[in-house]
Amino acid sequence: MTASLIPFPGKGYTLSPEEAKIAAESVLATSIEQRRERSAELNLEDPEQLLWICTSLWRLGEIEPAKAHREAEFFYGFLESPKRQIGIFDEKDYYLGEFALIAGGCSRILSKRVQAKEWFDVAETHFVLAHNASAHVARLAYQRLALKLEEREFESVLHLAPRWADCFARLDLPEDALKCRFLEAAALKETGRLEEVKRSFQEIKLEAGKRRFDRLMGMASESLFQVHAFLGEVSEAVTEAREAAVILRRLDNRVNLAKLQLGVGYLLRSQGNLAESVEAFRGAQQQFAEIEMHADVAATHLVLADILLDAAQPAQAEWEIRAALPIIDELKLVPEGIAAVSLLRDSLRRREIDRHALRSLNGYFEELGS
Amino acid sequence: MATEMEQGFSRERRVRSIISRASELIESTLTQDYGVPREEAGRLEEELFTWFDRLSRRPGVPESRKMLQSHLISMTCKVGHVYWSGRVGESPADERVRRALALGPEIIAIEVEKQLDATNGSDVNP
Numbered sequence: 156m157t158a159s160l161i162p163f164p165g166k167g168y169t170l171s172p173e174e175a176k177i178a179a180e181s182v183l184a185t186s187i188e189q190r191r192e193r194s195a196e197l198n199l200e201d202p203e204q205l206l207w208i209c210t211s212l213w214r215l216g217e218i219e220p221a222k223a224h225r226e227a228e229f230f231y232g233f234l235e236s237p238k239r240q241i242g243i244f245d246e247k248d249y250y251l252g253e254f255a256l257i258a259g260g261c262s263r264i265l266s267k268r269v270q271a272k273e274w275f276d277v278a279e280t281h282f283v284l285a286h287n288a289s290a291h292v293a294r295l296a297y298q299r300l301a302l303k304l305e306e307r308e309f310e311s312v313l314h315l316a317p318r319w320a321d322c323f324a325r326l327d328l329p330e331d332a333l334k335c336r337f338l339e340a341a342a343l344k345e346t347g348r349l350e351e352v353k354r355s356f357q358e359i360k361l362e363a364g365k366r367r368f369d370r371l372m373g374m375a376s377e378s379l380f381q382v383h384a385f386l387g388e389v390s391e392a393v394t395e396a397r398e399a400a401v402i403l404r405r406l407d408n409r410v411n412l413a414k415l416q417l418g419v420g421y422l423l424r425s426q427g428n429l430a431e432s433v434e435a436f437r438g439a440q441q442q443f444a445e446i447e448m449h450a451d452v453a454a455t456h457l458v459l460a461d462i463l464l465d466a467a468q469p470a471q472a473e474w475e476i477r478a479a480l481p482i483i484d485e486l487k488l489v490p491e492g493i494a495a496v497s498l499l500r501d502s503l504r505r506r507e508i509d510r511h512a513l514r515s516l517n518g519y520f521e522e523l524g525s
Numbered sequence: 526m527a528t529e530m531e532q533g534f535s536r537e538r539r540v541r542s543i544i545s546r547a548s549e550l551i552e553s554t555l556t557q558d559y560g561v562p563r564e565e566a567g568r569l570e571e572e573l574f575t576w577f578d579r580l581s582r583r584p585g586v587p588e589s590r591k592m593l594q595s596h597l598i599s600m601t602c603k604v605g606h607v608y609w610s611g612r613v614g615e616s617p618a619d620e621r622v623r624r625a626l627a628l629g630p631e632i633i634a635i636e637v638e639k640q641l642d643a644t645n646g647s648d649v650n651p
Contacts, residue, residue, distance in 0.1 A: 243576050290585035327587035
């Protein structure tokens, strides 16, 4: 940032951190519709309060991502237009960047990838003007990398993740560095080198535990559960699942709790417990629906369809696929799997489900569950 | 596991300690390197500390004292520089101020940081 970009401070009363924390809760409890009208009374321009709101929204993103997205979008819009004097020095640019980043991160969790990319681009235009721009641009790069993983661009993730991990380490941001190593391990999982992946996640979990990065520790535990399950190490998988559940429940991380439940479904299925696995998948689907993760709801429909075909229930399977297809269309999911979607749709018309197309689509969706 | 409150206290202690060690140097940077009048410098210093306290709570900000301190020094120099950028048509008479403006805030920040490290000596833990 060049010096000429720093506006001189505005004047006026600012809430203390303690006041702002309480006030932020009250702002978030006020409906979005009422907020603009009551903006002065609610001190919506207060920089201290905005900081607390950002912190709350990052947390909310893992509890109710759709709600966090709506909130971030509101605050971005409020700060952006009409032009307002917010805080001191670089604060306005920082908050605009941060709200855009939160909106993008939540869009990513909700599988709204085009929207996520647009928000990341917007965040960048603000972060480059803010102080500590290199760190914020790196945080953006992490989100883009996570998006690449969801788009199954594994080679690119494997190429870039270690570089960004190194970059974060040099910026003295160890948690972000470890998050990049997590993405690298998740991409490596797709190469089938599961023993290597297991070691990576174990190292990440250990490091996260030492440094008290609880969220990352819970996610590493959840990933280890999946790896043990793939390797048929059932008792280790169950131990990890329990550990992950304790951490994720404590953090009220509903996004990852739902993914954990999905993993339980896969484990039960791999053991041949079809009825119990259906129950577990339905539980996960319910959890995804509650937090508006519609893409994951659709993906679970397809998995259920596959199981129901195994269980010789083609009519039920057809119903599951018919429930998934409109969501896939609406969210423009799996553009790379458009041929499989089309084959599946044709097979539905013939009342004879194309199993290969269904499984191929499940493959495209796998990253949503990881 | 450390609670959020414990982490908050430790951050707050670090911030207070950085401010108390850097305060004198920040004042002299504003008044001597950048020729900001004493009263105005006092007001800017207050704003800098408020900003710095909030900055320390943003994501993406390093925890180590050394790197955190750099942010305060860097913003101090940018603020000093902007003080003159806002005075269209005026140019400082003081040679030291002219030098600071010619070199730019990034270079001055490096010099100030070196001074601060030298003053604090081995007390500055990474």
